[in-house]
Structures are given as C-alpha cells and as structure tokens.
Amino acid sequence: MHLLHLDPQARDRLASFQGRRVGVVGLGREGVDLVQFLSRCGALITVSDHAGPETLVDALKSIEGLADRYLIGTQAGADLLDCHEIFVSPGVPPEAAVVAEPRKAGLPVSSATRLFFELCPGRIVGITGSSGKTTTTSLVGTILEEAGVPAAVGGNIGTPMLGRLAEVTADTWCVLELSSFQLADVERSPQIAAVLNITPNHLDRHPDMDDYIRAKSNVLRYQRLEDTAVVNADDPIAHGLPHRSSRLEFSLVRRVEGGWFDGGFLWLSGDASPLLHRQELQLRGHHNVANALAAAIMARVIGCETEAIRVAIRRFRPVPHRLEVVDTIDGITYINDSIATSPERSVAALRAVEEPVVLIAGGRDKHLPMEEWARMIRERARAVVLVGEAAPLIQSALESAGAEVPIETARRFTETVEIARGLACPGDVVLLAPGCTSFDEFRDYEARG
Structure with a gap:
C-alpha cells in the first residue's frame, strides 16, 4: 500500500499485520472494507458471519480470494481463538460468543473505527447523536467543499474510511458520522466532536440507557484541551456530558457561545449580521435548524468563512431517506x-x-x-x-x-x-x-x- 505518508507509529501498526492471523466478524460495509484493507497489509484473514452465503452474495464477491478461511452461516466461541487480533463490525453484539470468548481468552478485540483513529494522518471531525447525524455530517462536507478545504466524508454515513486512508493527508479533515456502536470501544476522540442530541435509542442492543449514553460520550471523553466540543445546549443529556476540551454550543431557544436561532434567523457568534433566514434552509423541520447550526459552528472552527458557510447551507438539499x-x-x-x-x-x-x-x-x-x-x-x-x-x-x-x-x-x-x-x-x-x-x-x- 502507498501509505508512506503515515507517521512511524502508524506504519509499525500496519506492519504488525504482515503474516499474522486476523479475524473479521461481520461482513457489512465496514467488514468488507476491513478485509480488503487487511489483505493489503499481508494479514491472514478469517472471516466470520452468522448470515448464510445466499444473504452475503455481494459481500463475498467483494472479498473473493482475500481471506483464506470463511466461517459463513454459523458462529462458535472457539472459531477465532487462533487469531492474533479480532475486528468486530458495528452490527455484531459484544455478547456474541464469537466475540465474547476470544475477549475472555485475552485476545485483542478492536474495530474499523478504532483502527482508523490510530492510523489517520489528518484531523477528524466526529458527529454523533440519536438523530441528525447523517444530515449534519453531509452538510459539514458540503461546506468544506464550498470553502475549498480538503475533506473526506465517511463513517456510519455509509462510506468506510480504511480504504480511503491513502487519500488522507495531514491537511485533510475527515468528517465522520459515528454511531453508538462505533464509539463503544474507542479510546481516542476527534479533534472536533459534536453531540447533536441524546434520546432513547438502540435499547434492543444496549443493556440500558446508561450504556447508550456512555458509548455516545466517548466522542468527547478523550479530547485534549486544545480540541473542541460542539454540544446541544437544549438537550440536558448532551449538554451535561463531561469533557476537558473547549466548548461551543448551539440552541434553538437562547443565545449561546457558538450559534443560535432567534427571530427567524440563524446566528453565529462574532458576526454582526445573521447567517441566513430559516426560509433559506431547504430542509423541513425545526430539528434541521439545529443541525445546520451545529454544522456551521464546526465549519467555523475549521476556519471556513461565513460566506462559504452561507452559500453551502443555501444549496444543501435533503439527504436520501431523510424527509x-x-x-x-x-x-x-x-x-x-x-x-x-x-x-x-x-x-x-x-x-x-x-x-x-x-x-x-x-x-x-x-x-x-x-x-x-x-x-x-x-x-x-x-x-x-x-x-x-x-x-x-x-x-x-x-x-x-x-x-x-x-x-x-x-x-x-x-x-x-x-x-x-x-x-x-x-x-x-x-x-x-x-x-x-x-x-x-x-x-x-x-x-x-
């Protein structure tokens, strides 16, 4: 792989896969991307997915010849005990035996998101919340494009990032939508992290609301003093999450340091005139005003001028499947x-x-x-x-x-x-x-x- 632009620590991490057996659990988008990436690193790959081959036709075609062992249609706790490391896709519950038994045996268990955070030579914007993540992530990407800022948009939005690592440089802003499943095991946080809102969700996977909040809060937990948190001032859970970075807020009901909505206009701190009127936003719903404010604040932190933010928001249209x-x-x-x-x-x-x-x-x-x-x-x-x-x-x-x-x-x-x-x-x-x-x-x- 042409990844000489990575720092020495990242290159050592890549070299550690050469000739070693690695397990990949789950063949969703991230799982396929992981297999393709790890095969280029010279890993010996065992693939595991509980779904049958008839369900995984496209995924199996995408990784044909890249793994040397396929455990498809059935999963057991002992399947991956001979691996040096296991990567688990977001859709796989941590209590599944194929994951839980190797972890109990002391094997390292990681994820594509965690690996990308380790390797990424650029800077990361991480966006999470119970709703609004994809729209806000896409809008930040649109603003950066308008402002001429090098950016790569991906994550839970549907574009895995490991396969794009070669195009990420020190000047690139990686704008990532991050789900609670992707954040559950991370031990690093993005340089800019946004929490749009936190309401009950995914309680069929998380044992309780506290565990869901804990996973979401990881987007802020490991930030450094020089990093920036962007949080919803109107959401009591999001607003109360602990972090040690600098803080900007957005609100639909009051003026805050960051961005707010008042008198039909969207405002950004430091500007004498409003960013734009609500009617200029081509998105239905008051919640999308909050999403636009969050995106504008993040773009401002990155260094985008107000006019580029304004133009991008005006031309932004709804993302497919979202109103x-x-x-x-x-x-x-x-x-x-x-x-x-x-x-x-x-x-x-x-x-x-x-x-x-x-x-x-x-x-x-x-x-x-x-x-x-x-x-x-x-x-x-x-x-x-x-x-x-x-x-x-x-x-x-x-x-x-x-x-x-x-x-x-x-x-x-x-x-x-x-x-x-x-x-x-x-x-x-x-x-x-x-x-x-x-x-x-x-x-x-x-x-x-």
Whole structure:
C-alpha cells in the first residue's frame, strides 16, 4: 500500500499485520472494507458471519480470494481463538460468543473505527447523536467543499474510511458520522466532536440507557484541551456530558457561545449580521435548524468563512431517506423518511410536515417507549398504515392514547404505499416515518426506503 505518508507509529501498526492471523466478524460495509484493507497489509484473514452465503452474495464477491478461511452461516466461541487480533463490525453484539470468548481468552478485540483513529494522518471531525447525524455530517462536507478545504466524508454515513486512508493527508479533515456502536470501544476522540442530541435509542442492543449514553460520550471523553466540543445546549443529556476540551454550543431557544436561532434567523457568534433566514434552509423541520447550526459552528472552527458557510447551507438539499420528497402524484406528496427508525425520529418527521399526513409505520421494535409517538400520531395523522412485527405494539399504543384515526395493516411493506394512497386526499402527504428498524424485512433502512 502507498501509505508512506503515515507517521512511524502508524506504519509499525500496519506492519504488525504482515503474516499474522486476523479475524473479521461481520461482513457489512465496514467488514468488507476491513478485509480488503487487511489483505493489503499481508494479514491472514478469517472471516466470520452468522448470515448464510445466499444473504452475503455481494459481500463475498467483494472479498473473493482475500481471506483464506470463511466461517459463513454459523458462529462458535472457539472459531477465532487462533487469531492474533479480532475486528468486530458495528452490527455484531459484544455478547456474541464469537466475540465474547476470544475477549475472555485475552485476545485483542478492536474495530474499523478504532483502527482508523490510530492510523489517520489528518484531523477528524466526529458527529454523533440519536438523530441528525447523517444530515449534519453531509452538510459539514458540503461546506468544506464550498470553502475549498480538503475533506473526506465517511463513517456510519455509509462510506468506510480504511480504504480511503491513502487519500488522507495531514491537511485533510475527515468528517465522520459515528454511531453508538462505533464509539463503544474507542479510546481516542476527534479533534472536533459534536453531540447533536441524546434520546432513547438502540435499547434492543444496549443493556440500558446508561450504556447508550456512555458509548455516545466517548466522542468527547478523550479530547485534549486544545480540541473542541460542539454540544446541544437544549438537550440536558448532551449538554451535561463531561469533557476537558473547549466548548461551543448551539440552541434553538437562547443565545449561546457558538450559534443560535432567534427571530427567524440563524446566528453565529462574532458576526454582526445573521447567517441566513430559516426560509433559506431547504430542509423541513425545526430539528434541521439545529443541525445546520451545529454544522456551521464546526465549519467555523475549521476556519471556513461565513460566506462559504452561507452559500453551502443555501444549496444543501435533503439527504436520501431523510424527509426526502420522492414525488407528487394526483396532488398527494410522498415523503421518504425511512431513517426514522425510532419513535422519537418519527415524531420529528410528523412535526416537520405541515400538511395532513397518512403515516406508514412499523417494522422491528427497538424496545423504546411509544407514548409520545402515539399522541403525535393522534394529533397529526389522517390515517395510519401499519406493517411488520411491531404493528400490534403500535396499534396498542394508539388505542391507549385514544387515537381514533383509521388504521390499516399491511401484510408486507410492498403493500403499504398502495394502501396509503387509498387513504390520502389531494393536498395530503404520505409519510414513511416507520419508528422502527427495517430488519424484519430488509437489510437496512435504505433498502426499505
């Protein structure tokens, strides 16, 4: 690999893989990227995934000939005990035997995110939160592009970073969306770290809310005094996270040091005039005002001029699957917010849409409270189409909330849009904001959307 621009410590880390057996658990995007990267380092690779080969056709094709041992369709605790180090993909629970037993045996267990933090020669912007991560990450990337700042955007947004390491120099800002799973085991924090919000999420994976908060807080935990934390002043959990770096805030309700919203305008500290008016932001929902403020603050810390920030935000459009207007047919607008995989995110989507709504909801439950969601559906929805494993839970929550909206149940997701069209009137919005994960029918929210 052409990685001579890395520092000596990073090059030694790469050299340590030569001829040694390494395990990669999970063949999602990061797992595939890891196999490709480690093979270029000369590692002997064992691949492990509980899914069968029929599910992993594309992944296996991408790594064909790169690993010398494939354990596909079954996983056991002893599978990787002969490895020198194991890398675990974010989707693999830490209590899985294939991970837990090697860790108990004293084998090093790491991740792609942790390895990238070790090797990266550039500077890192890390963005986390229960919602808004992808939009904010994409917006920071757009601003840096407008300002002519070298940048690489990736992470949980869908672009693994190890395969892009060769293009990262000391001048590059790596803008990373970071999930709680990616942050759970890191022992370094980005030079600029943002916590957009923290609300209950992923409690089907985290044992409790405290563990979820602990994982999120790692984005700030290891920052140095010269680093910068950007936090939501309106979110009590995010605002209370400990860190020793300098601090900037954003708020929708009061003036703070960083950025705020007031009188219909977005403001940045130090500027005599506003950044832009709310109507210039081409994103639905008040929550996206907060996302834009956070992105603007991070860009300002990097060194971008106000005009570049302003121009970039004005031209920014919704990221796919995030309040994305798909089409308007016979006067009915169809909006895809498939990323709304928690009740809280579906609530935000319902608040963002002013028109009467026919809501498509359901999927696999994440063990999150539904009471506020049910009340919002009662207030905002003309009708609801339910689907998936969580459909009975959502219907029960709606009944408990006294919702009297018409409810239809689809057998499969492919039936939902046709049913919703029959319930909608011209001027309505058919809104996919499912409030649940997609894993009962699809590999991820993108396939569902």
